[in-house]
Amino acid sequence: MREKEAWVMNGFLGIFVMAILLAGTVFGFIHQEFVLGGIALIIAITLGSGITIIQPNQSIVVIFMGKYMGSIRQEGIVITVPFSIRRTISLRVRNFNSKRLKVNDVNGNPIEIAAVIVFKVVDSAKAVFDVDRYEQFVEIQSETAIRHVATKYPYDTFEDVELTLRGNAEEVSEKLTTELQKRLTVSGVQVIEARLTHLAYSTEIAQAMLQRQQASAIIAARKQIVEGAVGMVQDAIDKMEKDGIVDLDDERRAAMINNLLVSIVSDNGTQPVVNTGSLYQ
Incomplete structure (x- = not known):
């Protein structure tokens, strides 16, 4: 069901007409014109039953x-369909803070996750007739969307090619907003923003995952250091040979490469060994 505009009359004009009808009622009763006075009174009561303040x-x-007669968004006082039931729906922007949910990420690691959902009603007819209690519908679907998105990505990884919940908050928020909008369209709700507010490993594995995370960080750092060291050594050897500084055979080339790599990669400062003999002693 889609929202449509209901019949309305300007409220001040309606009150003016009601005043005239009530005056006619009094006039009719005074002059014993009971039928005319009764009709005017009935019409005045009928109009009065449609007074609505928005x-x-x-x-x-x-x-x-x-039967759904339509919706009214015109603020102020109006007169609408008499003797009708009128339900008020807020169109203001609201937010919903989800509970901390325990889910498994794509790698099966249990994590705690929560999000804030900013939304507003854009179709009052859908919010009233297509779902039962749309506020509760938003809460349940929000938690469902959060769980679904959390299971599609790892909590963290040191590979740049993969999206993670911790390292790509903006991208994950966009995915969550899109996912939630698909679920809430039926309720006439527009999702303005969905953003993670809490993300952590579950307490039972937090310590173990912290150690794993530290180990992964060390491995990733070592890998980068080794790659950089190899490039530096290659540049140094090429430069020396190109400028004719030294002419190395395969054995001495390997020894120099080993020494340079140890000097660059080592955590502690290396101690130089001064060779006072020939190159091969």
Whole structure:
């Protein structure tokens, strides 16, 4: 069901008409014109039953005898379908903070995750008729979307080619917003933003995963250091041979490469050994 505009009359004009009708009622009763006075009174009561006051950023859903008559977004005082049921729906921007959910990431590691969802109602008819209690619907679907997105990515990794929950917060938030919007379209709700507010390993594995994370960081750092050292040694050897500084055979080339790599890669400062003999002694 889609939102449509309900019939409305300017509220001040309606009150003016009601005043005239009530005056006609009094006039009719005074002059014993009871039929005329009764008709004027009935019309005045009928119009009065349709008086509605609408606050800014609110929508009134009008229901008459079980039928949806339309919605009113015009703020102020209006007169709509008499004797109708009118439900007020807030169009203001709201946010929902999810609970801390325990889920498994794509690698099967248990993590704790939570998010804040910023949303607003854009179709009051869908919010009232297509779902039962749309606020609760938003909460349940938000938690479902958070769980689904969390299971698609690892908590963390040191490979740049892969998205992670910890390292790619913006991308994950966009994925969560898209996922949640698909689920909430049926309820007439627009998701403005969805962003992670809490992300951590579960307490039972937090210490073990911290050690694993530290080990992975050390390995990744060592890999980068070795790659850089190899490049530096290659540049140094090429430079010396190109400039004719030294002419090395294969054995001495290997020894120099070994010494340079040890000097660059070593955690502690290396102690130089001064050779006072010939190159081969």
